[in-house]
Amino acid sequence: MAEALSQSDIDSLLAMAAEHPAAAANGAAVPAATAATPVMSLPAAAGRANQRHRYVRKMDFARPSKFNKDQLRTLQMLHESFCRRASTFLSGQVRSLVEVSVTGAEQIPYGDFVSSLPVPTFTSVLEVSPLGTNAMASIDLPLLFAMIDRMLGGPGTANGRIRELTEIEAGLASNLMERLLDELSAAWGDLVPVEFRLRGIEMNAQFAQIVPASEPSVLIIMELSIGTATGSLSICLPYRSIESVVGDLAAHRYFATGEDQPDHRASLLESLQRVPMPVRAEIGSTRVPVETVLGLQPGDVVPLGRRVDDGVRLVVGSTRAYRALPGRDGNRVAVRIVERLADEESRTGS
Template identity: 35%
Template sequence: MPDVLTESEVESLLAALEPDGPVAPAPAGRASMDADGVALYDFKRPERVSKEQIRALRGLHEGFSREFGAGLSNLMRTIVEVKLVAVDQLTYGEFVFSLENPTCFNLLRAEGLDGHMVLELSPAVVFPLVDRLLGGGRSTAAGDPPPDRPLTEIESRLVGRMTTLAISSLSRTWESLIELQLSLVQTESNPQLVQVVPPNEVVVLVAFELTLGEARGMMNLCIPFNTLEPVAGQFSGDAWSTYGKRSSDPREKVVLDRGVSRARVPLDVTLAVTTLTARDLAELAPGDVILTECDSREGLELRVGEKPAFRCRPGSLRGHKAVRVTGPVLKPVDPRLTPSAAEEERAKPPAQPASDPSTAASS
């Protein structure tokens, strides 16, 4: 019986027949140089997402992985680790044919982006999570392979809780860029039955690894480029931030208000300012009156932290010298303004701290 050549031996024989020796294949989706120095480009796999945008998407969804992992751990009452594995661009056809069949294929509608997204959960992690929700855990500990079947109606409803949690985390993650308003449109077990975009359309694939005990599985977020294109310009170093705006917590407002209300603020009131000669100062006696250029009808000026804030009048309170706040200090008016414009400028209320104008400040 003749000897059979191995695959490596066949490749070696074919490489020896090449006149210029073996040629290493160019990576898919990348431009390569031929012998004449011309860059070859594969139009079936165009690169429409820049490296800077890929890095921004990675940073954005790293925050999502942490938030979703914490929420999923709370739902399962055990530690579930969610780790971002890769962010890459490929065609939709390559993405679909790389998935298992059956799988948990969720089609999401993104109102803010006027398009769709795909959230796919691998059966290797879906069934252990469902088993955990139903009070089990035996298959998770033993590492048994997942059943080769679609989800039942009860299992689909339980997986829907995880999908809802992921949608909520995604919406909060993307709120720094746009309000997504994600909603679940369809759930399928066969990914080839759902045609979101043409097979040659470029998509961004964000891959996560979920770990529950000894069970490990992938969760894939597929974003078609035509869905991402309206906000693609925001994924740049000077226009994008990983952490978005967060709504203020009422408890934080109470703590801040209590802390600020106990802070000490220096108050200073100047009665009057005038100039005297040394002779007049030396000849002063009790009962003498010092004339100043300040109008008594205008009141005194109360400064808060070296800044004029209020008008006040002197007095006494419980045996202490005090001042009564009568109103805010009027803002200075530009002399170049007309009289009517100056009056409008004076009428504008200045920014002032929240306080009772009738409060007396004791000195």
């Protein structure tokens, strides 16, 4: 009685049949090995058959991937929404146009983020609530000094100063960061109900080891521009800090819960209402020849073609909106609004 075939024998026969598909399909015998064809043992044939269907994938054990491309794209969109909110808030704080934009979102080890920060630098340790985890944020010091200078009434020029903050500067910077975290929480709230709170500040990021250096993290880098001062705001989110909500970071969920929600529209309207607008009072205007302008001296009188009781025009943005009467409020010049100008009058400026 013939000996039963083992599984390896069957695999080797299948492998040989795969090499001669035409003969196998016609029911012909598979050609036997000749002198020109080396004889292969049954285990070797089985091994080659298995190797033909083997799939090899590269794996970097030093930097395991925890975030897929869709999740990184969603995180970038979330922080683009934060940039719009931050631009509105900061413009009101520093009384100047502030542009904020995302320059990139990538996965890196937490240790790489910490080692890339200079010393000193303004580093904030963030608490992610209600997850009970931590994240990190940093602001370039020259940019931070420019913002503080603007908040205190200065020109806000960037002079490249690299030093630790004074006690007053640290207090102002902490308050500024807390308000920015409110905007960050609102941006995340469109998709995930988390809040970011300021837990503490460090001038040396090495002292803020919230996770192991090898922890996979997402680094979001945003560029800020205030006049001639530019710098970056970086947010580092370790995987274990947001692990419980990573599954919610899907682009289709973001678009499904975003712009059309009443809460989002109310928040957008509230942000727009905080946008600063220039308001100025125009006494009047006239046209004179160049030779008259060249001959002007202190004490000369320039008629403006308006009556004294006409008052002044209050210009909001670029539109003449109100007629007002000049006066003073304490020791400061002020105007009192009399009436709103009609549309035609606001266009002609009469």
